[in-house]
Each structure stands twice: as structure tokens, then as C-alpha cells.
Amino acid sequence: MNLFAALACVSALSLAGCATAMGDVRTFNDPAMPTSAQVHAQLAAQAQARRQAAALPVPVATPVAASSSDGGGSIYATAAATGSRPMRLFQDNKAREVGDILTIVLVERTTSTSKAQTAVQKASKIDMAAPSIAGQSVTYNGKNILQASVKGARDFTGGADSQQSNRLDGTVTVTVVQDLGNGNLLVSGDKKVRLNQGDEVVQVQGVVRISDIGADNRIDSDRVADARIVYGGRGTLARSNAMGWLGRFFNSALMPY
Numbered sequence: 001m002n003l004f005a006a007l008a009c010v011s012a013l014s015l016a017g018c019a020t021a022m023g024d025v026r027t028f029n030d031p032a033m034p035t036s037a038q039v040h041a042q043l044a045a046q047a048q049a050r051r052q053a054a055a056l057p058v059p060v061a062t063p064v065a066a067s068s069s070d071g072g073g074s075i076y077a078t079a080a081a082t083g084s085r086p087m088r089l090f091q092d093n094k095a096r097e098v099g100d101i102l103t104i105v106l107v108e109r110t111t112s113t114s115k116a117q118t119a120v121q122k123a124s125k126i127d128m129a130a131p132s133i134a135g136q137s138v139t140y141n142g143k144n145i146l147q148a149s150v151k152g153a154r155d156f157t158g159g160a161d162s163q164q165s166n167r168l169d170g171t172v173t174v175t176v177v178q179d180l181g182n183g184n185l186l187v188s189g190d191k192k193v194r195l196n197q198g199d200e201v202v203q204v205q206g207v208v209r210i211s212d213i214g215a216d217n218r219i220d221s222d223r224v225a226d227a228r229i230v231y232g233g234r235g236t237l238a239r240s241n242a243m244g245w246l247g248r249f250f251n252s253a254l255m256p257y
Contacts, residue, residue, distance in 0.1 A: 025232025036175035198235030
């Protein structure tokens with residue numbers, strides 16, 4: 001196996017798990033997390049089933065007195081028999097049920113600074129005078145062979161300085177995919193915009209608290225628990241900014257130099 005083939009094999013192993021096309025953004029694909037499309041499809045199927053059930057001939061039932069469970073016959077009854085959403089007289093129009101949508105305002109700000117300096121110096125010296133035997137120095141060709149001197153020095157200086165700042169602004173409208181039952185909602189959604197030669201992708205997943213949702217049905221991203229936020233591109237423009245596979249190998253941890 002020649003050198004090029006060996007580099008290709010090692011690079012393939014080191015780059016395993018990368019996106020299908022290098023440079024394209026990778027979104028979170030959790031099989032346990034239902035997507036908004038699946039939720040809307042399920043709700044649409046339930047609505048279709050209710051419409052079909054309503055179209056069937058209904059046997060004539062004997063009239064019964066209105067009870068408190070059905071709202072006493074008022075126009076604000078729960079409508080549990082039809083399965084439709086109840087009308088709430090004293091609640092706002094915030095998202096609170098599976099299939100509802102709400103808007104997440106992206107206000108992500110991250111800043112990190114790291115600086116380190118290290119200096120090590122060490123010097124040592126050992127001198128051993130020439131001993132004499134029976135009052136005479138031990139020489140060979142006129143040189144004292146028992147005299148010794150050892151010197152050593154070590155010096156190391158290192159420094160590092162790193163600064164990083166990230167900012168993400170925008171809005172993404174997501175769908176409630178699960179009601180956790182404790183006042184929290186599991187939400188998920190993404191936005192895909194096709195511009196010229198590429199696509200822009202924004203994905204948001206996380207848990208929000210109903211009480212944190214504003215009256216305009218919006219919530220800031222810094223109030224989303226277990227947030228997963230992805231922003232990036234797909235297509236020609238995104239791939240043009242990606243390093244090639246050979247360059248990635250020489251910048252990977254497998255490179256010994």
C-alpha cells in the first residue's frame with residue numbers, strides 16, 4: 001500500500017461521522033423526538049377521523065338534562081364529545097397544547113477569553129577537581145584525565161491567547177410536540193430558506209415553560225431549557241468554505257507533528 005492510499009484510509013476513518021456533503025450543516029436527528037410535520041400530520045388525521053364520524057348517521061337520543069360537565073349548555077362548553085378544542089373565556093391565546101405554534105426569539109450571545117503564559121528555566125553545573133594519587137596527578141599525554149566538569153541548561157517559554165465571540169439574532173416559529181404535564185412544553189421546529197446557490201437552515205429544539213411565553217406568543221431563546229440550536233448552510237456556498245479531506249487530516253489529532 002503506497003503512502004497516498006494509507007493517507008486516504010486514515011483520513012476516511014478520522015472523518016467518519018461527518019455530514020453527507022462536507023461543509024453542510026448537520027441538524028439534530030433524534031428518533032425519539034417527533035418532528036413538527038409528524039405532529040401536524042397526526043392532528044390532521046385525527047380531525048379527518050372526527051369529520052368522518054360526524055358524517056355517519058346518528059341515532060336519535062332521548063334528551064337529557066344539561067350537567068355541569070358539559071358547561072350546562074352554554075356556548076363555552078368543553079365540546080368534549082366532538083373532540084374539538086374548548087373555548088377558553090379567561091385565558092389568553094398562548095401555545096399550551098400539542099400542535100400549537102409559538103415564536104422563539106433568538107438572542108444568543110457567547111463570549112470567551114482565555115490567556116496563559118508559562119516560563120521554565122533551569123541551569124546546573126558540576127565541577128570536579130583533578131585528584132592526585134601519591135602526590136602525583138594522573139595524566140595522559142600531558143592532560144589530566146580525572147578532572148571533570150558538567151554543565152546543563154534548560155529553558156522553556158510558552159504562551160497562549162484565545163478570544164471568541166458569537167452572536168445569533170432572529171426568530172423561529174416552532175411547534176409544540178409534547179406536553180410534559182408539569183407546565184412545560186417540548187417544542188421543535190426549523191426554518192429553511194433557499195437563497196441563490198445554497199440553503200440557510202435554522203433549527204431549534206428544547207423545553208419551554210408556559211408561564212414564560214409572552215402575551216404575543218413569543219419567548220426568548222435564553223429561556224429555553226435543554227436548547228438545541230443549529231444555524232448554518234447547505235449547498236455550494238457552504239461547501240466552498242469547508243476544508244478539504246486531506247487538509248482536515250493534516251489538522252486532525254492523528255497528525256504527529
